[in-house]
Amino acid sequence: MILFSDSAEQTIELGEKIGRKLQKGDVLAMQGTLAAGKTTITKGIARALGITETITSPTFCLISEYEGNMPLYHMDVYRLGGTDDFINLGVDDMIYGRGVSIIEWSEKIMDELPSNTIIIRLEPEESNDGCRRKITIENWPYGEL
Numbered sequence: 382m383i384l385f386s387d388s389a390e391q392t393i394e395l396g397e398k399i400g401r402k403l404q405k406g407d408v409l410a411m412q413g414t415l416a417a418g419k420t421t422i423t424k425g426i427a428r429a430l431g432i433t434e435t436i437t438s439p440t441f442c443l444i445s446e447y448e449g450n451m452p453l454y455h456m457d458v459y460r461l462g463g464t465d466d467f468i469n470l471g472v473d474d475m476i477y478g479r480g481v482s483i484i485e486w487s488e489k490i491m492d493e494l495p496s497n498t499i500i501i502r503l504e505p506e507e508s509n510d511g512c513r514r515k516i517t518i519e520n521w522p523y524g525e526l
Contacts, residue, residue, distance in 0.1 A: 382517070382518045382519075382521055382526070383515065383516070383517050383518075384515075384516045384517075384518070384526070385506075385513065385514065385515055385516065386418070386512075386513070386514040386516060387512055387513050387514075388512050389418070389421050389512065392418045392421045392422050392425065392503075392514060392516075393421060393422070393424050393425035393428070394425060395422060395425060395516065395526070396421070396422040396423060396424060396425020396426040396427075396428070396429070397425040397426070397428050397429040398425075398429075398526045399422070399425070399426055399429070399501075399518075399526065400425060400426035400427070400428065400429025400430050400481075401429045402523040402526070403426070403429075403430070403481050405451055405479050405480065405481075406477065406478070406479075406480075406481075407481050407482070407499060408476055408481075408482045408484070408494055408495055408497075408498045408499065409426075409481070409482065409483045409484070409498070409499045409500075409501055410484050410487035410491065410494055410498050410499065410500045410501065411423070411483060411484060411485045411486070411487060411501050411503070412486075412487055412488050412500065412501070412502045412503070413502060413503035413504060413505075414504075414505065416505070417503040417504060417505055417514065418503045418505075418514050418516075419438075419485045419486075419503060420436065420437065420438045420485070422501065422503065422516070423436055423455060423483050423485075424436045426453070426481070426483065427447060427449065427453055427455075430447075430449040430450050430451060430453055430481065431449035431450040432447045432448070432449035432453055433449075434447050436455065438457055438485065443456060443457060443458070443460070444456045444457075444472070444475070446475075451479065451480045451481060452478070452479060452480030452481070453480055453481050453482075453483065454472075454475040454476075454478075454480055454481070454482045454483070455483050455485075456472065456475075456482065456483065456484045456485065457484075457485040457486060458484060458485070458486050458487065458489050458490055459485065459486040459489075464489075464490050464492055464493050467489075467490040467493055476494070476495065477495075487500075497520065497522070498520060499518065499519070499520050499521055499522075500517075500518070500519040500520055501516065501517070501518050501519075502516070502517040502518075502519070503515075503516050504516075504517075
C-alpha cells in the first residue's frame with residue numbers, strides 16, 4: 382500500500398488510522414532517513430492507542446514505554462551496532478508482549494523481528510515546502526485504512 386502525506390498533520394492523521402487497527406503483539410518496523418517522519422507517524426499511532434503523553438524520539442534512551450489502551454514500546458535502534466545489541470536490550474518481552482512495538486531505524490535489525498512485522502517506509506519527496514512524504518506500508522494485515 383502506498384500513501385502520500387503533504388504535512389506533519391496528515392502524517393499524524395495517517396498514524397491515527399493505523400493505530401486504530403493495531404492489535405496486541407503488533408510490531409511496526411519504521412524505515413526512512415533522518416527527519417523522514419518516523420516519530421511523527423508514531424505520534425498519531427499513540428494518539429489512537431489512547432496515549433496522552435508527548436511522544437518524542439527515543440534516540441538517546443533507546444526505548445520509551447507509554448501506557449494507553451495497550452502499551453506502546455517505542456524503540457530507536459539507530460545507535461546500536463547490530464542485532465546482538467538489540468537482543469541484549471531484552472526486547473523479547475516487548476515484541477512478543479501485550480502491547481504494540483514500534484522500531485525506528487529497523488533496517489539494522491530486521492533479521493530479529495517476527496515474520497509478520499508491519500513495515501512502514503517513509504520517504505521525503507520533492508515539494509515546494511519540503512513536507513511531502515511517500516509512505517509505503519508492507520505486510521499490512523488489516524485491509525484498507
